[in-house]
Amino acid sequence: MLGELINPYYLQVSSFILINIILAVSIYxxxxxxxxxxxxxxxxxxxxxxxxxxxxxxxxxxxLGVIIAAIVTGIVGTLIGIPALRLQGVYLAIATLGFGEVxxxxxxxxxxxxxxxxxxxxxxxxGREIFNLSKSMGIEPDMFGLKNNQFISLAVFFxxxxxxxxxxxxxxxxxxxxxxxxxxxxxxxxxxxxxxxxNITYYKVLAFGQGAMLAGFAGALYAHLMAYISPSxxxxxxxxxILIFSIFGGSEVIWGSIFGAVFxxxxxxxxxxxxxxxxxxxxxxxxxMMAFRPQGIIDVNMMNRFKRLMPKKRxxxxxxTGNKEDQ
Amino acid sequence: MLIxxxxxxxxxxxxxxxxxxxxxxxxxxxxxxxxxxxxxFMFGAFMGVVVTNILGWPLYIAFVVAIVVTGILGxxxxxxxxxxxxxxxxxxxxxxxxxxxxxxxFLENVAHHFFGSGNQPFRTSLxxxxxxxxxxxxxxxxxxxxxxxxxxxxxxxxxxxxxxxxKALRASAENLAVASLLGVxxxxxxxxxxxxASAMGGIAGILVGIAFNSVNPQMGLSFGLKxxxxxxxxxxxxxxxxxxxxxxxxxxxxxxVAYGDSGYRDAVAFIAIxxxxxxxxxxxxGTATTGRKG
Numbered sequence: 001m002l003g004e005l006i007n008p009y010y011l012q013v014s015s016f017i018l019i020n021i022i023l024a025v026s027i028y029x030x031x032x033x034x035x036x037x038x039x040x041x042x043x044x045x046x047x048x049x050x051x052x053x054x055x056x057x058x059x060x061x062x063x064l065g066v067i068i069a070a071i072v073t074g075i076v077g078t079l080i081g082i083p084a085l086r087l088q089g090v091y092l093a094i095a096t097l098g099f100g101e102v103x104x105x106x107x108x109x110x111x112x113x114x115x116x117x118x119x120x121x122x123x124x125x126x127g128r129e130i131f132n133l134s135k136s137m138g139i140e141p142d143m144f145g146l147k148n149n150q151f152i153s154l155a156v157f158f159x160x161x162x163x164x165x166x167x168x169x170x171x172x173x174x175x176x177x178x179x180x181x182x183x184x185x186x187x188x189x190x191x192x193x194x195x196x197x198x199n200i201t202y203y204k205v206l207a208f209g210q211g212a213m214l215a216g217f218a219g220a221l222y223a224h225l226m227a228y229i230s231p232s233x234x235x236x237x238x239x240x241x242i243l244i245f246s247i248f249g250g251s252e253v254i255w256g257s258i259f260g261a262v263f264x265x266x267x268x269x270x271x272x273x274x275x276x277x278x279x280x281x282x283x284x285x286x287x288x289m290m291a292f293r294p295q296g297i298i299d300v301n302m303m304n305r306f307k308r309l310m311p312k313k314r315x316x317x318x319x320x321t322g323n324k325e326d327q
Numbered sequence: 328m329l330i331x332x333x334x335x336x337x338x339x340x341x342x343x344x345x346x347x348x349x350x351x352x353x354x355x356x357x358x359x360x361x362x363x364x365x366x367x368f369m370f371g372a373f374m375g376v377v378v379t380n381i382l383g384w385p386l387y388i389a390f391v392v393a394i395v396v397t398g399i400l401g402x403x404x405x406x407x408x409x410x411x412x413x414x415x416x417x418x419x420x421x422x423x424x425x426x427x428x429x430x431x432x433f434l435e436n437v438a439h440h441f442f443g444s445g446n447q448p449f450r451t452s453l454x455x456x457x458x459x460x461x462x463x464x465x466x467x468x469x470x471x472x473x474x475x476x477x478x479x480x481x482x483x484x485x486x487x488x489x490x491x492x493x494k495a496l497r498a499s500a501e502n503l504a505v506a507s508l509l510g511v512x513x514x515x516x517x518x519x520x521x522x523x524a525s526a527m528g529g530i531a532g533i534l535v536g537i538a539f540n541s542v543n544p545q546m547g548l549s550f551g552l553k554x555x556x557x558x559x560x561x562x563x564x565x566x567x568x569x570x571x572x573x574x575x576x577x578x579x580x581x582x583x584v585a586y587g588d589s590g591y592r593d594a595v596a597f598i599a600i601x602x603x604x605x606x607x608x609x610x611x612x613g614t615a616t617t618g619r620k621g
Binding site: 099243279290 | 429563
């Protein structure tokens with residue numbers, strides 16, 4: 001019964017959507033302090049390559065590889081974030097774009113470690129690992145009436161779902177904290193927030209580092225989901241794609257970015273019947289969006305309307321007292 | 328050998344200059360980085376393929392067709408992607424960047440659809456003609472590219488500094504509102520600028536086709552990104568900076584291929600801009616503003 005309902009293909013698409021959500025959140029954090037980055041594909045590739053090399057060459061367990069990848073990317077992001085403080089708007093966008101391209105060229109040319117343009121294959125697959133783990137714990141797919149591949153896809157999906165929900169939960173909490181309020185103050189007006197005693201340098205570098213770390217984390221998960229990575233997976237198009245998730249869905253609120261990731265990654269699946277034209281539609285959609293709704297589909301006003309529709313919760317009251325803490 | 332490399336560098340550099348000028352003109356007036364410029368340039372190159380290879384017409388017609396088609400594309404870009412965003416309340420400076428990225432995605436895939444994703448040969452009767460001076464071989468094509476680039480640069484400089492339309496453009500670049508108050512038809516100036524910038528992209532596209540003998544839908548991206556790097560290098564919106572920056576980049580790339588590791592050729596531009604942005608954010612020729620334009 002359950003076995004017939006579960007389609008590994010849709011589960012795999014959903015797993016990629018979850019990774020795209022993490023990527024969208026990663027750019028949302030960076031955008032949240034008014035910093036535009038086109039380098040997130042570069043950070044993603046650093047994460048992906050770190051875990052791939054660690055697990056392939058040093059037989060490191062998958063979990064450890066992913067964690068180290070996130071930490072390494074976070075450090076790189078912080079190091080990039082410090083000089084990036086001097087730049088704004090278009091300058092920062094092009095500089096981070098340049099960073100992404102330099103990373104890509106580096107991975108293409110670092111033959112000994114990255115296998116050049118061909119890429120790395122045979123990276124331990126997340127599903128395989130879960131499958132072996134559950135087997136050793138005595139859980140067999142037959143117990144649920146599932147085939148092996150169905151079980152693997154389902155397990156991967158749930159693991160990623162839990163990770164994604166934890167990430168979202170963490171950043172929703174952060175948004176309601178002192179850090180989140182500092183971020184939005186900086187986005188609104190940098191000079192005014194500096195005058196209010198907010199340490200701009202610290203918070204901007206923090207946001208950049210967090211964004212980079214999360215992108216690297218998503219990249220590491222991507223590597224273990226695909227089991228194959230090459231530098232062309234992390235090119236300019238990927239960077240633009242990540243940025244567009246957030247801009248399209250709405251970069252003012254975290255739910256906008258998440259919606260953007262879900263909508264834009266699911267849309268190609270529904271537009272398969274006009275496969276040939278789907279990227280043209282994608283491009284035209286962006287132009288129309290900017291003309292008619294430049295703040296993205298979901299903005300603050302819409303979120304407030306949602307909140308009004310819903311019964312009053314603790315969160316509303318907390319918002320009132322929260323401001324005092326900030327001053 | 329050295330002189331040959333110098334000539335190669337100058338040829339490549341002068342193509343880069345024309346691409347970069349398209350970016351810098353639009354940025355100068357609108358404070359917008361037109362991410363669709365690379366794809367308009369690529370369309371120019373494909374027009375060359377269509378005219379010379381498929382229709383078998385002479386090269387100068389290719390130039391005319393490319394200028395007309397890319398000019399029209401520029402007009403559409405201005406009408407659909409830039410004008411609706413201008414002067415609207417609450418539009419962030421990112422909006423034109425994103426909408427021109429939308430245009431670039433659209434155009435790239437239109438090119439995929441019509442011309443296929445592979446390389447299209449761009450053969451002209453000129454490409455094999457060459458003469459030998461001492462120990463150096465010079466192709467006629469290289470001279471043509473260089474001459475056209477120089478003509479365009481002088482033409483543009485003359486147009487900007489001496490003609491009424493050029494003065495209107497510079498006034499608009501200085502301050503759009505004040506220019507409008509002083510009687511400049513800023514709307515027309517802006518449209519004119521985008522069309523001229525796009526047509527220059529079209530010319531550059533044909534020149535690239537002649538120089539490299541092949542054209543593909545992805546070339547818009549690689550040349551576009553280099554064009555971006557050049558305008559950062561020379562200072563955003565700075566015409567002279569774009570000229571010098573383009574020549575520097577062309578030389579640097581040629582020499583790194585000749586004497587260094589050719590794999591890192593594409594990284595030169597970006598390492599240069601990262602260094603420039605940290606050391607001198609306003610670019611080599613930029614005036615010291617706060618760097619917050621755009």
